[in-house]
Amino acid sequence: MPAPTISVVSPTRASAGNTVAITGSGFTGATAVKFGSTNAAFTVVSDVRINATVPAGSGTLLITVDNPSGTSNGKAFTYSGTPGARISAISPASGPSSGGNVVTIVGSGFTGVTAVKFGNVNATSYNVVGPTVINNVVVPPGVPGTALVTVVTAAGPGGGYAYDYVGAPTSTTTLTDVPDPSVVGESVTFTATVAPVPPNVGTPTGTVTFNFGDGSPSVVVPLSGGVASTTHAYSTTSGSPFTVTAVYSGDSNFSASVGSGTHAVNAAATSTALVDSPDPSVVGQSVSFTATVSAVSPGSGTPTGSVVFDFGDGNVSAAVPLSGGVANISHTYTTTSGSPFTVTATYGGSAGFSGSVGTGT
Template sequence: MGGNVMRPSSTLRFALLSVPILAAAVALLALVSTIEAATPQDVDITPSTGPAAGGTSVEITGTGFLAGPSLAVTFNGVPATDVQRQSDTRILAVTPPGAAGEATVKVTNGDGLATSVSNGFTYLGAAPTVTDVDPDSGPTTGGTSVEITGTGFKSGAAVRFGGTAATNVNIVSLTRITARTPAHAVGEVDVVVTNTDTQSGSRSDAFTYEPAAAPAVTSVSPDRGSTGGGTIVTIRGTGFASGATVRFGNNAATNVDVESATRIIAVTPSRGSTGAVDVRVTNSDGQNGQRNNAFTYITAPAPVINSLSPDEGPRLGGQVVTITGSNFLSGAVVAFGGANATTVNVRSASRIEVVVPSRSRTGDVSVRVTNPDGKSHQRSNFYTYLGAPGIDSVSPAIGTTGGDTLVTIRGTNFSEGMTVRFGGTRGTDVDVVNRTTLTVRTPEHNAGRVDVRIESSAGERATRSNGYTYRVPATITGLSPTSGPMSGGTMVTITGAGFDSGSTVTVGGVRATQVDVVSSSRITARTPGRPTGPALVEVRTSDGVLASGTRYFVYDPAPPPGQVTGGAIPRSGAGLFVFSGGSNNQLVAAAVSAGCPQSRVSFFATAGGRFVTYLPDAPAFVNAAWNSHFSGGIPPSTPLIAACR
C-alpha cells in the first residue's frame, strides 16, 4: 500500500487538458470576430469631383471592405448606384445627383459597420454653355476682339478657338466674356470655354477664320517729329494684326502696340536727315500696307518745361511727379539737381511722369529734361527736397471708435503721397493741404489711446505717441426729471455713455447752464427758459459729435397768477413758498386760502441783499419798500417767506 500512487482519472485529465485549449479557442474566436467586424479604413475616392447631375463613375480604395447585404455607398446620404465590391481594398460606384458643393461619402460594409469621409467628393456646378460669338469671323492673323455670350462663366475661365488659346480673356460676368482671337488657319472652328473646375462648354463652328486682308494705313498723328526719333505717334487704318511691325522709311519703330485692328501706337526711330518718309505696317503673315510720305522728320525744337506737380517731396526720393510742357520725346532723360531719374515715362509730347531720385541734402534743385537728340531745357529751383516729416498737433485729438472723424494734422515737411496710421490702421482721404498741414479721416479702432504715424512716399516716418484717443460713441439713454417750468432752472440728470469733459447740453436748441460731466455716463445741467411744450435734449462731446439717443424735456404751462407753486404758506409760524406771480391782493388771497387770515399774515422778500416786508393792514409807508420793489406786480416763480402770527 505504501507504494501505491494515486493518479487522476481519465475524465479529470481531459478536463485539465481542455482548460488551455478552451482559452486559446476563445481568444482565437475574439480575434476572428475583431477582424471580421473591422470598419473600412483609409478610404479615398477617385475622381473626387463630378457634375451635380451625378453619373460619375468613381473608384473607392481603402482597406477592410467586406461583402454582405448591407454593403452600400452614399453621397450626402443619397445612395450611389451600381455599387460593386471588387476586393477588400476596392469598390466601384456611380455617383447620384447632388447639390453643388462638397459631399460626405459614407462606405458601409456588408456587416453594417461604416466609415464616412467628410468632403470626400465635390459636386460641380453646371457646366458653362456658349450660345453666341460676336463677331463670328475674322482674319487668320488673329487679334479680333470678340464677345462670347452664354451661361456659367467663372473667374479664371479659359477660351480656345479651334484648340488654340485666346488672349486678353476677360470674364465680364456669368454670361459674358470678351477675348481676342489667336492666329489660326482658314476655316470654321469650335469655340470652347473651360472653367477652372475643368468643366467646359462649346459651340461648334462658332467662328470662321478668313484670309486676312492686307493692312492699310490711313493716317499718322502727329505727322512730324524730330530726326532724333522718340516721337509717340498714333497710326490709324485697317487690318492691323497682333504682332505687326512698323517702319518709318527703312527704320523699325519701337514700342509698337497694336491696340486694335484699326489703331497702333508706336515710337519713331531716329533718322540721319530731315524729310518725309513712308510709314509701313507689316502683319505677321507678311502682308503689309503703306502710306507714302506719311511722316516728316524735322529738326525738332528743344523741350520746354512749363510746370511740375507736385513740386516738393522727401529727400529720399520716390515721389511720382508730372512734368508738363512741350516737345518731349520718347527716351528723354530727366535730372533733378544733376541726378538722373531712373523711372521716366514720356506719356506724350507734352507730359512726362517721373519718379524723383534721392538726394542727401534738402533744399531746392533744378529740373532738366534732355531729349534723345541732345536738346534740353532746365528750370532752376524747380523742385524742393524736404527733410524728415514731423508732427506738431492732431486736432481733434479724440473721436469715436467708428472712425470717419476728419482730423487735421499740423507739422513739418508734409508731401504728396503721405500715408497716416492710427494705432497701425491706415486712415483714408489723406489730403496734403500744404507743407505743414494735412487732413485725414480716421479708421475704425477699439477704444483707447493710439499713436499717430505719418509716412512719406520714401518711407520716412514721424510718430506722435498717444496722439489720438478713440472713445465709445456718445449716447443718451435717460433723462430725469423729464419736465419742469417754462422759466427754466430745473436741474436735470442725463445718463448714457461716451460723455467727455467739455461736453455741452442744449434743450430745444438753447444751451443749458451749470453743465457738470460727472462721469462718462452721467451729466447734470440746469434747463434754460423756453416756451411751453416738448424740447429736444442734445449732448455734444468735445469733438463736436452729437450723441445718439432721443430724449425730450417738457416745459409745463405757467400756472395762473395768485398760486402757490412750491412750498406752503403756514397756518402758524413762518415758511418758505414759491408764488406764481400777481398782485398784493392775490398774494393775500393765497394766504387766506391756506388758512392764515389777512390780519395775521406778513410777507418777506429779498431785494438787493436786504429784506422788504409787506403787512396787508399796515399804513402805506410801512409797505413802501415792498411796493417799490414789486412796482410792476410780483413776477412768476418768486420765492417768498410768509409768517402767520
C-alpha cells in the first residue's frame, strides 16, 4: 500500500462544518484527514475520493491524508473570512529542497507586502510587480515535502498555496537556544549544528543564516566543525514566543537545510531608586524627588512608562513619564505633622519591564 497522494481539494475556502471533497489516490484504508494538525471527520468514498468535514479553526493551512504507509502531500485550504492576500497559483509549484530556484506567485491583495514565506522561512528575495503578481521569488531551502506558501501583509498571512520541495536532503540543521526563556535585554546564545544525513559522512561547511523572528537583521555565521553560534538580545516581549530559523547554505557535498524553533521572552525585572533634595526641608520649601528605574541583570535596556509618587502626607502625584529611565517631580510640605514622611515611587511597568517600588523618608 503506497502513501496517499492528493491532487485536488474543493473548495479551497470554506467554513467549519462544510464538506470538502479531496481527490487523489491511495485513499483506501485512510486513517486520518488533517487540517493542519487538527483531525477532521471524513468518509472514504473510493480509493480516489474522500469527503471531509471542515473542523473548527481559522487562517490558512495544509490538508493531508494519512494511511498506514505514511502521509500524503499537502494541499492548501483557507477558512472563510480570513483576511489578507490570497495566492491562486505558484509557477512552478515545486522545486529542489536546496532552494535557490525562482518562482512567480499570482493572486490578489499583494499590497504592502512585508514577507513571502515558505512555511516559517522567508523567501530569499522577491519583487512585487503589482497587487496580483509577485515575481522573481527566490525559494529558500526546505525539506522534502509540502510547504505552505503565504504572502504576509498588514492583514496577516492571508490565503496560502502548496509548494512541494523534492529531492532527498543530505544534511539536517538542529537549532538550540540558551537560556530559554530569556528576559528583555538578556543575551541569548543560538547554536546551529549541521550534520550529514546517514549514510552520508563528513563535516558540512558553508554558512548559517539566523533569523530571530523579531524584525531585526538576519546574521550570517560561517560553520566551524559543523557548528555556528551567535548571540542576540530581544528588546521587547511583543511577539513572544518568536519563531527563530537557522538556514544552512549547503556546500558542494551537502544540501541546504533549515532548523527552526521558538524562543520566549519575558519582561525584565526592575529596581526603582528614590532620592530627594533637600533632605531635610522646611515647611513651604520645594523638594525635588527623583526616581531612577533600572533593569535588573540579566535584563538590560532603558525602562519606559511612568512613575506615581506618594509623598506620605496625603498627596499622590499623577503618573510622571520616564525619560531615559528617570522621573522627576517637586513637592512642598505644608506641615511637620507626620514627619518624617514615608515617600514611595511606584513604577507601573511596561511591555518589556516589570514594575517596582522605591521608598524613602
